[in-house]
Amino acid sequence: MSYDLSALLLMSAIDRRQGGFIRSRKPCGVGAALNGARPVIDLNFLDFAYGAMDEGHGAMHTLYGAYKYCDEQIAKVYSQDWNVHSVGIRPGVVYGVGRDQGLTSKTTFAILAAAAGKPYEVPFSGGVSWLYAGEVASAFIHAVSRERKGAPVFDMNGVYAPVEEGLRILRQLAPSAAITSSGQALAFPMHLPDEPLRAQLGDYGNMPLAEGIRETYEAFQSLIRRGLVSMPE
Numbered sequence: 001m002s003y004d005l006s007a008l009l010l011m012s013a014i015d016r017r018q019g020g021f022i023r024s025r026k027p028c029g030v031g032a033a034l035n036g037a038r039p040v041i042d043l044n045f046l047d048f049a050y051g052a053m054d055e056g057h058g059a060m061h062t063l064y065g066a067y068k069y070c071d072e073q074i075a076k077v078y079s080q081d082w083n084v085h086s087v088g089i090r091p092g093v094v095y096g097v098g099r100d101q102g103l104t105s106k107t108t109f110a111i112l113a114a115a116a117g118k119p120y121e122v123p124f125s126g127g128v129s130w131l132y133a134g135e136v137a138s139a140f141i142h143a144v145s146r147e148r149k150g151a152p153v154f155d156m157n158g159v160y161a162p163v164e165e166g167l168r169i170l171r172q173l174a175p176s177a178a179i180t181s182s183g184q185a186l187a188f189p190m191h192l193p194d195e196p197l198r199a200q201l202g203d204y205g206n207m208p209l210a211e212g213i214r215e216t217y218e219a220f221q222s223l224i225r226r227g228l229v230s231m232p233e
Contacts, residue, residue, distance in 0.1 A: 075151035087143040088153035089136075089197065092190040096133030096212070097219050104128075104186070107166060109231075110179050111213060114170050115220035116231040119178035122163055126185025130166055131158030132207035132216075142201040154197035157190050159209040169213045 078084040092104075099108040106122045107130070113120030135158060163181045171177055198204070207215075223229040 072151070072153050075153075079149075079151040085148045086151045087148055087200070088151065089139060089143065090153065090155050091136050092129030092131050092155075092157040092188070092192075093186075094131045094133055094136055096216050097223070099133055107163065108216070110167060110181075111170060111216045112220050112229070113231055114174040114177035114179050115217050116224055117174075117177075118231045120180075120231075122167070122179075122181040122183075124183045124186050125163050125181045127160060127162050127190065128166075128186060129157035129160055129190035130209050130212065131156060132212040135205055135207045135212075138204040139197065139201060142204045152200060154194075154200060155192040156194055156197055157192055158194070158207065159212075160191045161209055166209065166213060169210050170217065173214060173217050 072088055075086045075088060079086065093107060094104070095108045095111070097108075099105050103123070106124070107128065110120050110122050136156065139156060167179050167181060170179055194206075220229065
């Protein structure tokens, strides 16, 4: 499945905190929503949201996680008291063109390195969610394209597979690539199902792991040839 460039650019804007989708203190777009605009989207990255809670018992592990969890509760109050409705999405490890910030962007850096003919080591191993950027963008577009009620929150993880499996697929595309992984597995629950989100939003598409890695690899090759992207030193 292919996703057009506008969807990838949307995901890039979300990842860089430039889009109108991140809730900070109060939902972005609340003023507009009170004047009849479309529903707000709340983006809480899954690792931080779940870092806030200890198996649902309410124990806060990190200040950032507690803050993100509080955002989701604030969304419920805006819905109940002000009729400002939202859809909360907790993406796992997103990969693809435009995903170049943070620890979990390293799987994308591995694909970029292979396209650039550079060695690279992903600093974690084990099972992760391989969530294609275009798939996330498509879900966000579906979320804002229709009216919603309440403030439901959903996990979004894509394909759950070991880092090593993704690198094996990558080496099939670039047999000479010196791409490895090391370190411990990320301590985030990235195997949670997408079905509740799909039931809420409808069919926003899904990207098989091999196809997503191939499309990302080929996109980086094209961007490198045109001088539009390079592997950081």
